[in-house]
Amino acid sequence: xxxxxxxxxxxxxxxxxxxxxxxxxxxxxxxxxxxxxxxxxxxxxxxxxxxxxxxxxxxxxxxxxxxxxxxxxxxxxxxxxxxxxxxxxxxxxxxxxxxxxxxxxxxxxxxxxxxxxxxxxxxxxxxxxxxxxxxxxxxxxxxxxxxxxxxxxxxxxxxxxxxxxxxxxxxxxxxxxxxxxxxxxxxxxxxxxxxxxxxxxxxxx
Amino acid sequence: xxxxxxxxxxxxxxxxxxxxxxxxxxxxxxxxxxxxxxxxxxxxxxxxxxxxxxxxxxxxxxxxxxxxxxxxxxxxxxxxxxxxxxxxxxxxxxxxxxxxxxxxxxxxxxxxxxxxxxxxxxxxxxxxxxxxxxxxxxxxxxxxxxxxxxxxxxxxxxxxxxxxxxxxxxxxxxxxxxxxxxxxxxxxxxxxxxxxxxxxxxxxxxxxxxxxxxxxxxxxxxxxxxxxxxxxxxxxxxxxxxxxxxxxxxxxxxxxxxxxxxxxxxxxxxxxxxxxxxxxxxxxxxxxxxxxxxxxxxxxxxxxxxxxxxxxxxxxxxxxxxxxxxxxxxxxxxxxxxxxxxxxxxxxxxxxxxxxxxxxxxx
Numbered sequence: 001x002x003x004x005x006x007x008x009x010x011x012x013x014x015x016x017x018x019x020x021x022x023x024x025x026x027x028x029x030x031x032x033x034x035x036x037x038x039x040x041x042x043x044x045x046x047x048x049x050x051x052x053x054x055x056x057x058x059x060x061x062x063x064x065x066x067x068x069x070x071x072x073x074x075x076x077x078x079x080x081x082x083x084x085x086x087x088x089x090x091x092x093x094x095x096x097x098x099x100x101x102x103x104x105x106x107x108x109x110x111x112x113x114x115x116x117x118x119x120x121x122x123x124x125x126x127x128x129x130x131x132x133x134x135x136x137x138x139x140x141x142x143x144x145x146x147x148x149x150x151x152x153x154x155x156x157x158x159x160x161x162x163x164x165x166x167x168x169x170x171x172x173x174x175x176x177x178x179x180x181x182x183x184x185x186x187x188x189x190x191x192x193x194x195x196x197x198x199x200x201x202x203x204x205x
Numbered sequence: 206x207x208x209x210x211x212x213x214x215x216x217x218x219x220x221x222x223x224x225x226x227x228x229x230x231x232x233x234x235x236x237x238x239x240x241x242x243x244x245x246x247x248x249x250x251x252x253x254x255x256x257x258x259x260x261x262x263x264x265x266x267x268x269x270x271x272x273x274x275x276x277x278x279x280x281x282x283x284x285x286x287x288x289x290x291x292x293x294x295x296x297x298x299x300x301x302x303x304x305x306x307x308x309x310x311x312x313x314x315x316x317x318x319x320x321x322x323x324x325x326x327x328x329x330x331x332x333x334x335x336x337x338x339x340x341x342x343x344x345x346x347x348x349x350x351x352x353x354x355x356x357x358x359x360x361x362x363x364x365x366x367x368x369x370x371x372x373x374x375x376x377x378x379x380x381x382x383x384x385x386x387x388x389x390x391x392x393x394x395x396x397x398x399x400x401x402x403x404x405x406x407x408x409x410x411x412x413x414x415x416x417x418x419x420x421x422x423x424x425x426x427x428x429x430x431x432x433x434x435x436x437x438x439x440x441x442x443x444x445x446x447x448x449x450x451x452x453x454x455x456x457x458x459x460x461x462x463x464x465x466x467x468x469x470x471x472x473x474x475x476x477x478x479x480x481x482x483x484x485x486x487x488x489x490x491x492x493x494x495x496x497x498x499x500x501x502x503x504x505x506x507x508x509x510x511x512x513x514x515x516x517x518x519x520x521x522x523x524x525x526x527x528x529x530x531x532x533x534x535x536x537x538x539x540x541x542x543x544x545x546x547x548x549x550x551x552x553x554x555x556x557x558x559x560x561x562x563x564x565x566x567x568x
Contacts (some may be wrong), residue, residue, distance in 0.1 A: 004221075005257060005330060006225065006330050006331060006332045006333065006567060007313060007316070007330060007331040007332065007333040007334055007545070007546075008313060008333065008334050008335070008336045008337035009276065009337065010337075011310065011313055011336055012315070028247035033306075063378065068316035080406075081404050081405065081406060082404070083404060086271065093435075105405070107404065108339065149529075150353045150383070152210055167351075170408070171396070171401075173399050173407045173409065173433070174397065174399075174406060174407055175395025175396055175397045175399055175401050175405055176395070176396050176397070177396055177397065177405065178308060178395050178401045178405050179393075179394055179398075180393065181390070181391060181393040181394075182390055182392045182424075183392070183394060183421070183423060183424035183425030184388040184389045184390065184392050184413075184415065184419075184423050184425050185360055185388070185392075185415070185426070186423050187413050187419035188362065188415075188419070189362050189420065195534065
């Protein structure tokens with residue numbers, strides 16, 4: 001095989017550095033842009049309140065209420081969590097985060113900004129998930145809808161109708177609390193005592 | 206670093222394009238495919254899984270990661286190459302290879318500066334598309350395999366490992382992946398069976414610079430199937446990075462020009478004469494290596510904490526020596542593609558983690 005050049009063409013010198021500091025524990029929300037149309041998925045609508053939903057679906061008042069409640073429940077379980085108000089607001093904008101105290105500790109998380117629903121009027125079980133949006137200039141999902149799974153819908157938040165892939169409705173794995181830490185890493189402590197140099201060289205090869 | 210030079214800008218190695226492409230790049234791709242062939246064989250054979258010292262309770266977990274074709278990120282083949290004869294595979298660092306940053310970034314920068322200052326010809330190139338390929342691979346992992354967020358992790362006792370992981374975080378972030386970090390020791394187990402970070406968020410995708418042979422023997426190993434983490438590297442690398450791979454390669458591809466004869470400890474077909482290197486199945490950084498001559502342990506070349514898990518024998522093949530230095534080539538792959546080389550040299554026969562790292566050029 002023959003290539004004209006054997007090495008990377010461009011390296012961004014500013015982004016790559018050896019010196020680093022540990023970043024805050026903030027869990028960023030990853031992004032994927034869903035294409036606007038022509039994609040397999042459930043026809044879905046986004047609502048910003050129960051009222052919003054009920055106005056558009058006068059025949060489905062109770063379904064709207066149930067979809068909202070199910071989204072709130074999912075929001076409490078799976079919303080992105082931050083150790084500090086600062087980290088949360090950096091991602092979602094100022095005054096867009098709430099302080100939460102639970103049995104597993106205290107943290108900050110964004111307010112639910114809306115919910116996405118599919119099959120509201122069908123007899124089959126409908127799907128509902130909480131949605132967030134950001135007012136922060138530093139966030140990749142500023143003025144867009146994003147799920148707790150990290151899916152960002154393309155288009156502005158004013159757009160309320162999408163074909164959402166089934167992964168949007170897949171429940172995000174969550175835990176209520178951590179029962180135990182330190183279950184990985186014990187072999188290193190055992191083997192690190194070896195050696196006369198007293199250095200710790202890491203476990204790479 | 207530790208009082209000895211590691212990165213050395215005083216010298217460099219020079220290759221021809223033909224040497225790079227025919228003697229290193231193509232054999233690297235081929236050796237990798239041969240290794241994957243062996244992994245497939247081992248996964249489907251319980252007696253081999255036992256030989257590889259994969260703990261029996263985790264056979265299904267390891268095999269399942271192979272059956273599902275869990276995606277991989279990178280590996281490094283260590284080759285002996287003197288510029289004239291076929292390169293020989295010494296071992297496959299497929300699980301936790303390091304010195305990535307020196308290869309992908311510093312070596313590249315060195316050439317850029319040498320050329321710009323007129324010390325090297327504008328025509329000088331380098332076999333080093335590592336960083337570009339890593340970033341592309343992270344983008345592929347994100348868009349095709351759902352790696353939107355990857356937790357990055359290593360032990361908290363090594364600055365060098367933390368640097369390697371930070372470099373990979375930077376590459377992943379460039380590809381648009383979100384890259385939180387926590388130390389291996391900080392990983393938690395949640396009440397619903399998922400692994401958690403320090404904010405109790407579920408870890409769904411994780412890069413760990415920590416060997417599978419350790420993980421499979423530690424307390425949290427029983428939680429691995431239920432935790433449903435997509436690991437980088439995936440669990441099948443426990444087979445690929447194992448030294449037991451070497452005798453199996455020799456069985457499957459006898460007399461292949463890029464292989465050295467290798468045998469299991471109890472294999473009587475190993476010729477009694479000649480020089481052999483005895484290596485533990487799990488050794489890394491050249492630890493616990495013994496040179497055997499005339500059937501007896503001749504020289505213990507290095508100490509270390511490994512060996513309980515058994516040994517393999519590989520025919521001794523002298524590293525080429527330039528001035529006072531023995532030279533070893535690290536040949537990188539990103540997924541299945543050869544991506545560049547690093548050159549390390551050492552004044553002793555066994556290249557350990559204190560070896561000097563030298564840049565190279567193609568001219």
